[in-house]
Amino acid sequence: MSHDRLECAAQIRERGFRVTPQRMLILDAICEGKEHTTFDEIYDRVQAKAPGINQATLYRTLDFLCELHLVVSAEIDGRAVYEIAGETPHHHLVCHACGAIQELPDFHFHELRSHLLREHGFKADISHLALTGLCPQCAESER
């Protein structure tokens, strides 16, 4: 999940937006953890390095980075989590009962994606889905 600061900066600039220290710090903070990172975690990490950064800025920047697809987010357990966008998308299975999270490779969605494009002309952006349900253990104990 390596993120190339230069690459991100180029992407931002290329689309007519500006590369600011805040944005770079926030990108770094998201990458510090290997996995899903919550708003608060990102905020704390950023604060540690640059105490001046405002929460409103973080909210806006996260939206911005998602918009540009440099970062992906998903709602897990009612709270948004963020992750740097890798080369290949991946998804998650989230157990509604115990909260366990399992990774789900993207190939499961290849067919759906191309079907939607072929049949509906719809260019679906399925970059980071969180599907909820019951993990094997919880499904067992449920009945």
Next chain:
Amino acid sequence: MSHDRLECAAQIRERGFRVTPQRMLILDAICEGKEHTTFDEIYDRVQAKAPGINQATLYRTLDFLCELHLVVSAEIDGRAVYEIAGETPHHHLVCHACGAIQELPDFHFHELRSHLLREHGFKADISHLALTGLCPQCAESER
């Protein structure tokens, strides 16, 4: 998308919760519109009939009804929308550019669902997905 008040009430009671006028009114309000309904719309409809009902109650009740799968919700365009849960699930394609919404029948997910169950033992609850992307028109003008 007919909802049977008796059926809903039975479901609620059956699981050990209580059938209250507030809950029934809120269910009715969700059903009034045929399509996706926002929090504010529901709130207004409920207010029209029973001005006393509190916003906090609405927030809690919507969560509650989703929990019981009597209502499904999805995040569209950054805001939550609610719909009464029908017999067969359905999903939506939401254009990120123009906001157009297209319905997507559930059969597209049959295979995924059974695959997850077979291979991962995961009982996925895919009851109302909103996939974002670009509709044919916007995909065209994008390039």
Next chain:
DNA sequence: TCCGTTTCTGCAAATTTTTGCAACAGCTAG
């Protein structure tokens, strides 16, 4: 029908998220 238990609701306060605006600061052209 009435009672006891436990869930729900309304209210107010706390918390989280969004927004408007003036000052600041990237970036491009000269």
Next chain:
DNA sequence: CTAGCTGTTGCAAAAATTTGCAGAAACGGA
């Protein structure tokens, strides 16, 4: 290197959402 244009940020206020708690009310059993 500088100036100017326009996107960004910080701040404070507004709006949206969640939470704790005491009183109200559903529901099962007597």
